[in-house]
Amino acid sequence: xxxxxxxxxxxxxxxxxxxxxxxxxxxxxxxxxxxxxxxxxxxxxxxxxxxxxxxxxxxxxxxxxxxxxxxxxxxxxxxxxxxxxxxxxxxxxxxxxxxxxxxxxxxxxxxxxxxxxxxxxxxxxxxxxxxxxxxxxxxxxxxxxxxxxxxxxxxxxxxxxxxxxxxxxxxxxxxxxxxxxxxxxxxxxxxxxxxxxxxxxxxxxxxxxxxxxxxxxxxxxxxxxxxxxxxxxxxxxxxxxxxxxxxxxxxxxxxxxxxxxxxxxxxxxxxxxxxxxxxxxxxxxxxxxxxx
Amino acid sequence: xxxxxxxxxxxxxxxxxxxxxxxxxxxxxxxxxxxxxxxxxxxxxxxxxxxxxxxxxxxxxxxxxxxxxxxxxxxxxxxxxxxxxxxxxxxxxxxxxxxxxxxxxxxxxxxxxxxxxxxxxxxxxxxxxxxxxxxxxxxxxxxxxxxxxxxxxxxxxxxxxxxxxxxxxxxxxxxxxxxxxxxxxxxxxxxxxxxxxxxxxxxxxxxxxxxxxxxxxxxxxxxxxxxxxxxxxxxxxxxxxxxxxxxxxxxxxxxxxxxxxxxxxxxxxxxxxxxxxxxxxxxxxxxxxxxxxxxxxxxxxxxxxxxxxxxxxxxxxxxxxxxxxxxxxxxxxxxxxxxxxxxxxxxxxxxxxxxxxxxxxxxxxxxxxxxxxxxxxxxxxxxxxxxxxxxxxxxxxxxxxxxxxxxxxxxxxxxxxxxxxxxxxxxxxxxxxxxxxxxxxxxxxxxxxxxxxxxxxxxxxxxxxxxxxxxxxxxxxx
Numbered sequence: 001x002x003x004x005x006x007x008x009x010x011x012x013x014x015x016x017x018x019x020x021x022x023x024x025x026x027x028x029x030x031x032x033x034x035x036x037x038x039x040x041x042x043x044x045x046x047x048x049x050x051x052x053x054x055x056x057x058x059x060x061x062x063x064x065x066x067x068x069x070x071x072x073x074x075x076x077x078x079x080x081x082x083x084x085x086x087x088x089x090x091x092x093x094x095x096x097x098x099x100x101x102x103x104x105x106x107x108x109x110x111x112x113x114x115x116x117x118x119x120x121x122x123x124x125x126x127x128x129x130x131x132x133x134x135x136x137x138x139x140x141x142x143x144x145x146x147x148x149x150x151x152x153x154x155x156x157x158x159x160x161x162x163x164x165x166x167x168x169x170x171x172x173x174x175x176x177x178x179x180x181x182x183x184x185x186x187x188x189x190x191x192x193x194x195x196x197x198x199x200x201x202x203x204x205x206x207x208x209x210x211x212x213x214x215x216x217x218x219x220x221x222x223x224x225x226x227x228x229x230x231x232x233x234x235x236x237x238x239x240x241x242x243x244x245x246x247x248x249x250x251x252x253x254x255x256x257x258x259x260x261x262x263x264x265x266x267x268x269x270x271x272x273x274x275x276x277x278x279x280x281x282x283x284x285x286x287x288x289x290x291x292x
Numbered sequence: 293x294x295x296x297x298x299x300x301x302x303x304x305x306x307x308x309x310x311x312x313x314x315x316x317x318x319x320x321x322x323x324x325x326x327x328x329x330x331x332x333x334x335x336x337x338x339x340x341x342x343x344x345x346x347x348x349x350x351x352x353x354x355x356x357x358x359x360x361x362x363x364x365x366x367x368x369x370x371x372x373x374x375x376x377x378x379x380x381x382x383x384x385x386x387x388x389x390x391x392x393x394x395x396x397x398x399x400x401x402x403x404x405x406x407x408x409x410x411x412x413x414x415x416x417x418x419x420x421x422x423x424x425x426x427x428x429x430x431x432x433x434x435x436x437x438x439x440x441x442x443x444x445x446x447x448x449x450x451x452x453x454x455x456x457x458x459x460x461x462x463x464x465x466x467x468x469x470x471x472x473x474x475x476x477x478x479x480x481x482x483x484x485x486x487x488x489x490x491x492x493x494x495x496x497x498x499x500x501x502x503x504x505x506x507x508x509x510x511x512x513x514x515x516x517x518x519x520x521x522x523x524x525x526x527x528x529x530x531x532x533x534x535x536x537x538x539x540x541x542x543x544x545x546x547x548x549x550x551x552x553x554x555x556x557x558x559x560x561x562x563x564x565x566x567x568x569x570x571x572x573x574x575x576x577x578x579x580x581x582x583x584x585x586x587x588x589x590x591x592x593x594x595x596x597x598x599x600x601x602x603x604x605x606x607x608x609x610x611x612x613x614x615x616x617x618x619x620x621x622x623x624x625x626x627x628x629x630x631x632x633x634x635x636x637x638x639x640x641x642x643x644x645x646x647x648x649x650x651x652x653x654x655x656x657x658x659x660x661x662x663x664x665x666x667x668x669x670x671x672x673x674x675x676x677x678x679x680x681x682x683x684x685x686x687x688x689x690x691x692x693x694x695x696x697x698x699x700x701x702x703x704x705x706x707x708x709x710x711x712x713x714x715x716x717x718x719x720x721x722x723x724x725x726x727x728x729x730x731x732x733x734x735x736x737x738x739x740x741x742x743x744x745x746x747x748x749x750x751x752x753x754x755x756x757x758x759x760x761x762x763x764x765x766x767x768x769x770x
Contacts (some may be wrong), residue, residue: 025524039481071581086481088518098501156456166675221582222489224479224520224706227564231555238548238555243706247524257555260657264557267582275578
């Protein structure tokens with residue numbers, strides 16, 4: 001169960017990796033926008049991750065992650081054939097499907113992964129798709145081909161100009177929305193990426209009055225609505241991202257609160273990463289406290 | 293002397309004897325020591341103490357205590373066996389009606405269920421039924437001689453139990469003994485529900501819960517963990533491959549105060565605080581990966597058992613101050629006396645007749661304090677308790693860096709919201725017949741907190757038991 005059947009490193013600095021996990025039931029059931037929770041081993045934490053792709057026939061779920069904390073670093077060390085202790089899903093609400101006309105999808109960095117699965121569903125539903133993918137630098141762009149295949153138009157940009165348009169995704173977004181003023185064909189914007197990027201995707205689309213969905217990467221524990229770790233203010237109301245989301249109307253999300261809440265465990269995360277990198281954490285019984 | 297008179301005299305003598313023998317206290321870890329560790333607080337009776345305590349039982353012909361027990365444990369019988377020194381048989385007697393005696397002996401509110409009905413209660417202290425129950429169950433486990441009961445011939449019927457908490461475990465235990473095939477679907481990665489995520493190690497060691505789950509597995513119950521019914525498979529889909537379903541998904545939706553500042557960093561629901569500490573073992577961070585904010589000054593809002601568990605956990609995590617902030621007085625507190633007493637002994641401070649009005653934070657989004665208003669008690673409300681009324685202009689601020697909101701839980705909406713035909717009430721609880729657990733859907737039964745709202749472990753077990761009997765009847769009639 002939960003065996004890794006494929007692994008690929010997309011970039012090294014920071015390390016972004018792709019894995020395919022054998023999880024037939026989840027592969028059959030997961031829809032665009034939903035997420036999974038993984039736990040690596042007995043001492044592991046529960047980490048949410050949005051599904052990047054599924055192959056219902058082969059029973060595979062694709063996840064893409066950036067190594068930012070101990071759990072993702074450790075997951076990065078897992079190899080093909082290894083199993084995850086838990087792989088739970090699909091969780092959260094699927095992306096609401098409808099005929100939106102044209103959907104403008106703006107994906108930043110690691111956000112390309114969840115965007116892919118959502119675009120796949122929206123396309124299958126008959127929508128026209130315009131996609132912007134962007135990252136800090138060329139190495140961090142992945143799945144350009146897959147996104148091009150699914151999109152009617154694809155724009156690529158990098159912050160440092162090493163590939164595609166030089167500039168932020170919001171620059172291209174602004175231009176496309178300006179152009180759209182006359183035709184008015186874009187009925188929905190979806191922005192997925194780091195919180196700060198999503199905040200500005202929403203700021204850019206707001207004056208145009210086009211509904212904008214974002215997918216929020218909050219901290220979670222059980223991810224079934226039981227603990228409230230993921231709560232966030234949307235339109236003045238507290239929502240639980242794990243059961244009410246993960247997608248919300250971005251024009252109503254309190255991004256500043258989200259950014260603050262993301263920082264709750266930074267201190268502990270640092271301790272855990274340092275300890276892991278020192279090799280104190282051998283993943284064994286932890287009886288020796290790292291002395292051996 | 294007539295027979296009747298003789299009997300009366302004998303009984304009187306027995307009562308007098310029992311009155312002379314005081315109720316035996318439970319040895320405990322010393323408060324100052326235990327406030328800094330997660331080991332269990334009460335240490336259990338020795339064989340000798342258990343026999344002495346058991347000898348206080350009058351073996352009433354019409355035992356009132358049994359009526360007080362939601363699962364009707366054969367109390368005088370198992371206590372009699374302890375008095376005779378036959379501890380294993382006592383455990384087996386318990387298990388005839390109660391699948392989880394080691395757990396109930398620890399977390400049941402005996403003082404308001406069985407012990408309150410004890411005849412001795414009128415003239416002195418009741419028999420320590422809970423402590424004896426715990427003793428017998430622990431004895432059996434320590435001997436490693438777990439006797440498997442008789443399992444009826446296979447019926448070929450399959451039952452899905454959704455939720456591996458007290459209600460689900462009890463229903464599963466009863467149904468498997470009746471010969472049905474039973475699968476428990478648990479959403480979390482460990483089975484036990486509130487017994488593993490909610491109740492702390494120092495009150496209910498997790499090894500005991502694991503032993504009870506292993507016992508059910510030994511009986512043949514299949515346990516599927518990390519399986520979120522409603523998402524991966526709906527109840528309607530389950531009914532395609534099972535003959536009946538029992539829903540025992542609990543009260544897993546935390547209620548917040550809906551006051552300013554509740555999303556500040558450092559503010560937890562009790563569910564999150566306890567889940568991090570108990571299920572995820574955040575108290576062992578960084579050996580375990582899940583972190584928790586270890587506050588220096590922690591305030592817990594609420595006066596129930598969950599509030600006591602949270603405030604006592606805070607001390608053990610390293611808090612210098614741990615407050616309970618409760619809007620009524622000590623007399624109205626819903627927590628068990630034992631829990632309040634333990635919390636007080638360990639150093640938890642009670643700020644009574646105070647209601648949190650606003651949470652105060654710094655520019656980085658971290659909690660720095662809670663503004664409360666003083667309350668006074670007015671006329672009794674619908675719960676019969678005197679209604680707390682705010683005293684105008686009495687606001688005061690308590691400096692805290694962590695708050696745990698322990699004011700209750702709503703029903704977890706995951707299963708009801710994904711089962712369109714299932715009837716719920718206006719609070720989102722599943723509508724189920726209290727006599728049978730039957731819902732409006734044929735073959736679908738429900739019990740525990742998802743039906744009643746937050747209640748006790750034993751009440752949920754009682755509901756699991758009732759539903760198991762009704763499911764058995766339903767499957768036989770099919």
